[in-house]
Amino acid sequence: xxxxxxPLGVFAALLGFLWxxxxxxxREVPSPLIDKPAPAFSLTQLHVPERQIGTRDMAGQVWIxxxxxxxxxxxxxxxxxxMELARMKLAPIVGLNYKDGRDDGIANLQRAxxxxxxxxxxxxxxxxxxxxxxxxxxxxxxxxxxxIRYKQIGILTPExxxxxxxxxxxxxxxxxxxx
Amino acid sequence: xxxxLGSFALMLAFCVALLQGVxxxxxxxxxSAANAGAARWMAVARPAAYAQALLVTFAFTCLVQAFVxxxxxxxxxxxxxxxxxxxxxxxxxxxxxxxxxLLLWIQILVxxxxxxxxxxxxxxxxxxxxxxxxxxxxxxxxxxxxxxxxNPFERLLPGSVEGxxxxxxxxxxxxxxxxxxxxxxxxxxxxxxxxxxxxxIGGQLDAAWARWSRPWTLVAWxxxxxxxxxxxxxxxxxxxxxxxxxxxxxxxxxFMPWLVGTALIHSLSVTxxxxxxxxxxxxxxxxxxxxxxxxxFLVRSGVLTSVHAFATDPKRGLxxxxxxxxxxxxxxxxxxxxxxxxGLGGRFAMFSRESLLLVNNVLLLAAAGxxxxxxxxxxxxxxxxxGKISVxxxxxxxxxxxxxxxxxxxLAAGPFLRWKQAGFKDVRSLRWVGVxxxxxxxxxxxxxxxxxLLLMGLTLAAWILIGSVWHLLQRLRVFEDNRTxxxxxxxxxxxxxxxxxxxxxxxxxFVIGVTLAKxxxxxxxxxxxxxxxxxVSGYDFRFVGLQNVEGPNYSAVRGxxxxxxxxxxxVTLLPEKxxxxxxxxxxxxxxxxxxxxxxxxxxxxxEIKPGNWIVRIQHKPFVAWIWAGALLIASGGLLAALDKRxxxxxxxx
Numbered sequence: 057x058x059x060x061x062x063p064l065g066v067f068a069a070l071l072g073f074l075w076x077x078x079x080x081x082x083r084e085v086p087s088p089l090i091d092k093p094a095p096a097f098s099l100t101q102l103h104v105p106e107r108q109i110g111t112r113d114m115a116g117q118v119w120i121x122x123x124x125x126x127x128x129x130x131x132x133x134x135x136x137x138x139m140e141l142a143r144m145k146l147a148p149i150v151g152l153n154y155k156d157g158r159d160d161g162i163a164n165l166q167r168a169x170x171x172x173x174x175x176x177x178x179x180x181x182x183x184x185x186x187x188x189x190x191x192x193x194x195x196x197x198x199x200x201x202x203x204i205r206y207k208q209i210g211i212l213t214p215e216x217x218x219x220x221x222x223x224x225x226x227x228x229x230x231x232x233x234x235x
Numbered sequence: 236x237x238x239x240l241g242s243f244a245l246m247l248a249f250c251v252a253l254l255q256g257v258x259x260x261x262x263x264x265x266x267s268a269a270n271a272g273a274a275r276w277m278a279v280a281r282p283a284a285y286a287q288a289l290l291v292t293f294a295f296t297c298l299v300q301a302f303v304x305x306x307x308x309x310x311x312x313x314x315x316x317x318x319x320x321x322x323x324x325x326x327x328x329x330x331x332x333x334x335x336x337l338l339l340w341i342q343i344l345v346x347x348x349x350x351x352x353x354x355x356x357x358x359x360x361x362x363x364x365x366x367x368x369x370x371x372x373x374x375x376x377x378x379x380x381x382x383x384x385x386n387p388f389e390r391l392l393p394g395s396v397e398g399x400x401x402x403x404x405x406x407x408x409x410x411x412x413x414x415x416x417x418x419x420x421x422x423x424x425x426x427x428x429x430x431x432x433x434x435x436i437g438g439q440l441d442a443a444w445a446r447w448s449r450p451w452t453l454v455a456w457x458x459x460x461x462x463x464x465x466x467x468x469x470x471x472x473x474x475x476x477x478x479x480x481x482x483x484x485x486x487x488x489x490f491m492p493w494l495v496g497t498a499l500i501h502s503l504s505v506t507x508x509x510x511x512x513x514x515x516x517x518x519x520x521x522x523x524x525x526x527x528x529x530x531x532f533l534v535r536s537g538v539l540t541s542v543h544a545f546a547t548d549p550k551r552g553l554x555x556x557x558x559x560x561x562x563x564x565x566x567x568x569x570x571x572x573x574x575x576x577x578g579l580g581g582r583f584a585m586f587s588r589e590s591l592l593l594v595n596n597v598l599l600l601a602a603a604g605x606x607x608x609x610x611x612x613x614x615x616x617x618x619x620x621x622g623k624i625s626v627x628x629x630x631x632x633x634x635x636x637x638x639x640x641x642x643x644x645x646l647a648a649g650p651f652l653r654w655k656q657a658g659f660k661d662v663r664s665l666r667w668v669g670v671x672x673x674x675x676x677x678x679x680x681x682x683x684x685x686x687x688l689l690l691m692g693l694t695l696a697a698w699i700l701i702g703s704v705w706h707l708l709q710r711l712r713v714f715e716d717n718r719t720x721x722x723x724x725x726x727x728x729x730x731x732x733x734x735x736x737x738x739x740x741x742x743x744x745f746v747i748g749v750t751l752a753k754x755x756x757x758x759x760x761x762x763x764x765x766x767x768x769x770x771v772s773g774y775d776f777r778f779v780g781l782q783n784v785e786g787p788n789y790s791a792v793r794g795x796x797x798x799x800x801x802x803x804x805x806v807t808l809l810p811e812k813x814x815x816x817x818x819x820x821x822x823x824x825x826x827x828x829x830x831x832x833x834x835x836x837x838x839x840x841x842e843i844k845p846g847n848w849i850v851r852i853q854h855k856p857f858v859a860w861i862w863a864g865a866l867l868i869a870s871g872g873l874l875a876a877l878d879k880r881x882x883x884x885x886x887x888x
Contacts, residue, residue, distance in 0.1 A: 061572045063518060065566040067525070071560050073611065074532065076618035127481075127627035155484050157631050163760045166849045167476070192625055 083202075088188070089207060094121070094198045095186035102153050102161050102175035104118035109150065109176045109203060118228045120221075121196040122172070123184060125165035128192040134211035135168050136157040141217055146225045147197075148232045151175030154184045154192055197221065199228045238309050241297030245386075248290035249378040255283035255348075255371030259364035264436070277364035277547060280351045284367050287374065288349035295329075295342045298387055302329050309393030311335060311387045317398035319788035319816060320406070327411035328401040333551070334415060340531070341377050343415070343422045348374065351426055351451070358447060365433035366426070373425055376558045380761045384615040386549050390528075403789070403815045403822045409469030417462030417489055422525040423455020425820060427499065428524035428821040431517045432566055435573040440517065444548035447519070450881040452503060453734075456496045459871035462825065463489050465864035472825055477758065477836045477853045479861065482631040488530030488612040494603040495523045498596045500872075504731075505592050509654055511583060514574045515596065525563040526603070532559055533610070591645055598642045605634045617784025643695040643746065646739060647702030651709075668705050672697035683755055683856070692750025700741035703736050703787035730878035738871025751857035758853045762844050772854040774835060775799045776808075781846070787817040791824070794839055794848065834858040863872075 098110030122138060124131045142149055151172035153161040158177060165175070178184055187196065197206040206224055208216060262276030298311075302325045314337070316328045332337040348370045355363050358502040364856045371484050382385070404410075430448035434440040466486065471479040480486065499519040505512045532555040533744050583589035647668070676693035683689070710723050710732070765780040779795040791813040798805045808826035815822065825838040833856045840849030 060514075060571040063522075064564070064571055067563055067567055069777075070611075071556070071564070073615055073618050074556055077614040125627065127629065128625045131625070147481075157759060159760070162850065163476075163758070166760055169841075192627070 079221065089196075089204050092204060094196065094202050094204045095183070097176070097178075097186065099176040099178055099183060102151070102158065102165075102177045105158070105177070109174050111198075114148070114150060114198070115202055116200055118147045118200055118225055119198055120225075121152055121187075121198060122145050122149055123152045123154050123189050123194040124175075124188070124193050125154045125192050126160040127156065128149070131193045131211070132168070134193050135171070137212045137214055137217060138171040139169050140214070141212070146224075147229075148173040152183060152187075152189075153177050154189060155179065155181040183211040197224060198227070200231060237297050237300055237791055238306070241294040241301075242386060242388040244294040244297070245289045245378060245382055245388075247704055248287050248294065248341075249375065249382060250781050251283050251287045251290065252371050255280055255287060255376050256368055257371075258368075259283075260368030260372075263361045263364040263368070266403075274360060274441070277360050278369070279379060280364050280367035283371065284345075284348045284352040287371070288345040291338075291342055291345045291618070294388075295338055298335060298338060299326060299329055301388075302326060306394075307396065307398050308390055308392060309387075310389045310391040313391050313395040313398045314586060315399070315401050317788070321787050322868070323411065323478065324401055325409075326408050327405070330414045331401045331405050331410075334381065334389075335384040336418075337377065337381050337385055338387055339415060340418050340422060341374065343418045343435065343541070344370070344377065344425060347422055347426055351429075353445075361437065362430075362433050363449075365436055366429040367431045369429035370425060373429075373562065375770075376562065380554050380558065381552070381723065384554050391716055403813070404473060407469060407473050408474065409465055410696040413462060413465040413469055414457055415462075416465055420455050420457075420459025420462050420496075420647065421489075421492065421530065423451065423458055424496060424520075424524045424527050426451040426455065427520040428566070429461070431520035434517060435566075435569050435577070437659040438573060438576045439529060440506070440513045442507050442510055442576045443755075445503050445849065446708055446881065447517070449500070449503045449507055450876045450878070452496070452500055452520075453876035455495070456500055457869050457876065459489070459493050459496060460865065460869040462861065463493060464869065467865075468707075468862060472827055473860070474823075476823070476838070477851070477855065477856070479752075482626075482628050482770055484610050485530075485534050487606050488526075488533045491520045491603045491606050491610075492526040492530060493521050494599050494606070495519060495526055496605075498599040499523050500875075501592050501595055501599075504686060505589055509583070509589060510594075513577050517574065517577065518570060519596070519600075521566050525559070528555070528562060528592055528609075529558045532556060579753055583654070584656040586652070587657045588649060591652055595642065595644060595649065598638055598645075602635060602638045602642075605638065606631065609634070640691065640695065643742065645744060647699045650735065650739075652701075664705070664709075665702065668701045669698060670788040671701050675701070683751065686754060688752040689750055691752070692746055696743045699746070700740055703740045703743065707736060729880065734871045734873070734875025734878070736871070737874060738868045741864045741867025741869075741871055743864070744860050748857045748860030748862075750829050752855050755856045756853065758851065760840065760851050762843055762847055763850045764848070765812050767853060771852050772833075773800055774805065776837065776852055777851070778848075781848075784811070786813065789813045789822075790841070794825070794850070796850075798835060808835065810837050810839045812839045816859070827866075829859060831859055832857060 070158075094111055096111045098108050098112065101107045101109050120141075124134075138149065149172050149217070151174070153175045156177075156179070161175065162175070165172075176183070181189075187194070193211055195208040195212055196204050199205050205228060206220070212221070259277045259280035262273045262279075265273050265276075301308075301309045301312050302316055303322065305312070305316070305318050305325075311332060311334050315332045316325050320328065328335075329337040348367060351370065352367060353362075355366070358366075392626050397737050424426055430444065430451070434444050463486075466489070467479045470481070470739055471477065484796050499516065502516045503521050504511045505517045523806065608631050612626050634836045646664055648665060651665060653661055672694050675697040677685075679697075680686075680690050710728065711721065759769065759770050759771055763769060763778045765778050768775050768777045770776075775798070777799070779797055781792055781794050784791050784793045791811040793811045796808045796810070798808060806828040808828060810826040811824035813822045813824055823838050823840075825836060827837070828835040834853060836851075836853040836855055838851045840851055
């Protein structure tokens, strides 16, 4: 008898999630990485495989790390916001091209536009693991001392940019490099 | 005036659907056909089904008329069409948005219902009453949905002078046919569902039941196959980056019911031939339709981000969710209550065709489950407050291939095994099929370049194809007795056998296409200006020049590329970048030279400097085989559905 009720139970659980899904949209999540030093990495650049890019290159300035991939549907949605953010020149944006093909990644940027100062090529996703990336896109704001001050899971919206990123980066830019 | 008539027809249809859903169903519970009173009430079902079909068709025609006549006092028309839009796109714009696609859904549902009403003369009256009653209740839900949340006839007063536009991506021949075909599949599963519910209510589920529901399920499945194929075919040339399957939430929404539907048609064959898998078949029928509804929910509610998010509204999502809960919840409840009575049916040995088909079912269901998990994972995380993410092809490819590989391996062997109890000698000859498949795959692999995945794909494909041919030869007993003539023996084979063989061969062809297109594709993105030549896989692409062209509702830049091979002219490709008059992003119109063993795919990217364009040139081997495979699979389904035995009047078999 019990096994005939099982499908109903599974379905009920599914309904619960779907119902919750209708009401949920907030994208902010606390992360254990906040106020911790950004994990150091050095990867080949997406466009120039001979050259490296890493945390050391960005030290001493406020910068943004954005995790993206050409296969990521949500990234396509986020892309115009990133382009706008790049245009504001608040802070350099470094892309972390996550579990992607080099050609696909480059093609994606050529087609849609490239908001990044440079993109690091994280083919096997190892750096992504260090940063606790469990989905794409994710965005980190890292201060002059190399500490993660903000993490966005999911896409950046214009509201997040104007409401959170702009004031945060302005504040971080005023902070001292060693304080 | 006409839109009001349409609205009114929908309200009447709602009342008729209510009648059709409630009266015959209750009458069928009260008494059998022998009871004259109950019989009279049950007989309401058929005329109600016809009346409903007429009313909804009338409403649908009203909406088509509003589009054809550019009636911009109708909000839905103003939002999805304009005067510049060519007539055939104005008609397809009827289902280019939420309200209209919902009306199309209902239109197809009432047509299926009317078809069941017309073609069910040989069924017992209670069964007809129950099946049509269940379909009437489904219709009630959808008509309520459209009338209360998304009426396509809503007025815009004062009217607009000019409409907006149909999403340019949807302005395409493929998009005219894709939604109706897919909906034919989605909605067609409602027939299998209604039969399953009728069986649960009646508590009897026998071979005759399976024989009634099988052709309906096969036809629905065929439409669904075609619908998915067309969507993929469309994405390939219209989205401009040369992919054909993106594991996008909405694609998955159509793929899950297809997978479960595939399990269902196999399970139904066991129920028909052997009387086994009864419970299981009923559950699959419920699940296939539940997933169709879930697909509708996912597309219509906007709970998931998707490239398909053309029209979404959370309030409507709530309605579909409640409806989903009622329909699926009550049928699973009914299942939990009645399934123990229905029983499992005939027994079978560990090594038999039944057990192999059971493995097939489990694998297909597991595949559907992983797709469901991947599709809803972002939602689960979000619901648990763990953030918004996107699950992409890396996940799906990682989990899907290992599930499908054993499936393909068993696929060729299945037909060789006997029902109930198979022996090793049934499959002994398959050794040589296996050897031949491996040799053939290695030979092909040497020709195009070996990699493990490529070799696996080709071996499996060859195994299926050779296995299918071998099975046909065995079945025809080409090597045994020659007393009857070969053409006679050929004509003796039933349609369902040909259907199975062709669909299985189609899978083989499809696997070849996918393996080679994925494994051996070459894609270059290069900046080019006129006069430049770029080489890809032995082809020279010369950028001749650019010109401006004017379409009916867009202006475009068209590039001319001469393609030559060893100095010989192959084709001239004319990719376009279109800017639609209604505004929005420019659209990429790729130029494709299709061939049996390769497609040349060329798309204009961005203009980086005046006259200097990023051009995406792709050499994609064997893409045509993907489409050919899909079409073979669909024709297999159709052939099986047309099998003569479903049209024989068996009476109370």
